[in-house]
Amino acid sequence: MDTSKKYGEMKITGLEIKKCGAGFRDFCFVKITTDGFMETTNGKKPIVGWAEYLEERNIGLRQVIEWMGQLIVDLDPLPYMKIITQLKANTRHVPGGIAGQAIGAIENALLDVVGKAYGVPVCMLFGGPIRTELPVYWSHCGSFRLSYSDMLQNPHTKVKTPPIRNMDDVKMLCKEVKESGHKSLKTNIFIFEKDKDTGTDKPAIMYMPGFGGGIGSPELNLSHDLLSTIVNQMRTFREECGDDIGLRLDLNYNFKTEGFCAIAAALSPEALNGRGLDWLELDIMSPQALRRIRDKAAMPIASLESLLGRKAIMPYLEAEAVDVCIIDPLWNGVDESVKMAELCDLYEVNCAAHNYHGWLGTAMCAHFCAAIPNFKILEVDVDDVAWKDDIVTVVPQICDGVLSLPMGPGWGVDINEEILEKYPPIADNAKSGIWSSAGEN
Numbered sequence: 001m002d003t004s005k006k007y008g009e010m011k012i013t014g015l016e017i018k019k020c021g022a023g024f025r026d027f028c029f030v031k032i033t034t035d036g037f038m039e040t041t042n043g044k045k046p047i048v049g050w051a052e053y054l055e056e057r058n059i060g061l062r063q064v065i066e067w068m069g070q071l072i073v074d075l076d077p078l079p080y081m082k083i084i085t086q087l088k089a090n091t092r093h094v095p096g097g098i099a100g101q102a103i104g105a106i107e108n109a110l111l112d113v114v115g116k117a118y119g120v121p122v123c124m125l126f127g128g129p130i131r132t133e134l135p136v137y138w139s140h141c142g143s144f145r146l147s148y149s150d151m152l153q154n155p156h157t158k159v160k161t162p163p164i165r166n167m168d169d170v171k172m173l174c175k176e177v178k179e180s181g182h183k184s185l186k187t188n189i190f191i192f193e194k195d196k197d198t199g200t201d202k203p204a205i206m207y208m209p210g211f212g213g214g215i216g217s218p219e220l221n222l223s224h225d226l227l228s229t230i231v232n233q234m235r236t237f238r239e240e241c242g243d244d245i246g247l248r249l250d251l252n253y254n255f256k257t258e259g260f261c262a263i264a265a266a267l268s269p270e271a272l273n274g275r276g277l278d279w280l281e282l283d284i285m286s287p288q289a290l291r292r293i294r295d296k297a298a299m300p301i302a303s304l305e306s307l308l309g310r311k312a313i314m315p316y317l318e319a320e321a322v323d324v325c326i327i328d329p330l331w332n333g334v335d336e337s338v339k340m341a342e343l344c345d346l347y348e349v350n351c352a353a354h355n356y357h358g359w360l361g362t363a364m365c366a367h368f369c370a371a372i373p374n375f376k377i378l379e380v381d382v383d384d385v386a387w388k389d390d391i392v393t394v395v396p397q398i399c400d401g402v403l404s405l406p407m408g409p410g411w412g413v414d415i416n417e418e419i420l421e422k423y424p425p426i427a428d429n430a431k432s433g434i435w436s437s438a439g440e441n
Contacts, residue, residue, distance in 0.1 A: 021425050
């Protein structure tokens with residue numbers, strides 16, 4: 001059936017923000033409506049563009065998106081880059097940051113419109129799909145269970161996730177990973193302590209001083225005891241998971257160059273008693289410092305997920321500071337993300353997608369991964385709220401650590417608005433989000 005539209009045949013009629021409570025955070029969506037229709041087996045259907053975005057410790061993003069939404073009403077969505085170029089010009093004096101993320105969210109919703117208007121998956125707009133089967137890794141493995149286990153469900157077992165309180169619980173988690181079929185995982189730093197008086201386990205915490213507060217902040221020093229804790233944790237993961245499961249550790253912004261170097265050197269295959277890390281992930285704002293860390297590392301270094309646009313990653317590529325460039329398609333927009341990946345390819349660097357979102361965000365990242373030649377792996381969160389599947393029309397399928405690309409028009413995944421209304425967003429947004437309790441440790 002012919003669903004194609006021509007230049008000038010369609011207009012944007014509105015932009016809305018939709019949110020859904022998701023336990024300790026919200027799922028956030030941009031909805032762009034148009035006066036266009038697409039032919040389906042059930043007759044004509046209005047063309048609506050959806051995009052997931054992240055509002056977490058970037059309060060005000062919604063308001064910027066809504067302001068930009070007023071600027072694009074009555075415009076033709078098909079030449080979407082004309083709109084994006086204008087929005088970038090409107091915010092030229094405040095590049096990146098919240099303005100950049102707002103543009104990325106609108107760009108992604110427009111791409112959904114364009115794909116639906118032409119009746120093709122978004123990846124085809126960029127010459128894809130190069131692949132439809134995408135290797136993934138289980139991200140934040142155990143990390144959210146430290147504080148939020150009562151809110152989460154494991155989709156493989158369909159039961160509430162057990163808490164992580166000690167290394168015995170980590171061992172049980174590794175058994176769960178192996179039974180799930182996943183071939184790779186990424187975790188964070190866990191801190192376990194015993195009550196001195198009772199000998200019982202104190203509430204475990206995720207070590208996260210880089211996001212503002214708690215143990216280790218603001219100095220970001222690495223103590224000898226903490227280094228031993230990190231090595232012991234990753235050795236336990238290796239011994240319990242075996243060499244068939246790939247391991248990654250995310251250090252975020254939690255140390256300075258000296259500490260990152262020490263950890264990168266310490267986590268050798270010998271220290272883990274087996275296969276080494278697939279990568280060590282970290283964030284630091286100096287290309288020279290990151291290159292120094294890479295030179296000390298016993299494993300590949302992955303970074304750059306928080307950077308927006310080609311200009312931001314260029315100094316790191318020129319410094320040969322990374323083995324894997326992590327790109328966030330939701331923050332950058334998929335079009336800009338593809339261009340960032342093309343730049344990385346010039347420097348012989350492969351790319352992974354930063355993705356700790358719901359299923360729509362995962363589908364968006366998957367279309368990015370399907371469109372680029374220099375693809376490494378896709379991040380996915382496994383532990384999540386029980387209604388994560390219900391809010392989308394299509395749940396991307398993951399089997400044995402491989403995600404099958406949704407191939408419907410646009411992202412191939414739409415939002416079920418009736419289900420969204422059943423789970424109101426978190427009222428106190430300032431305290432919502434994965435890292436919201438960092439200062440309370």
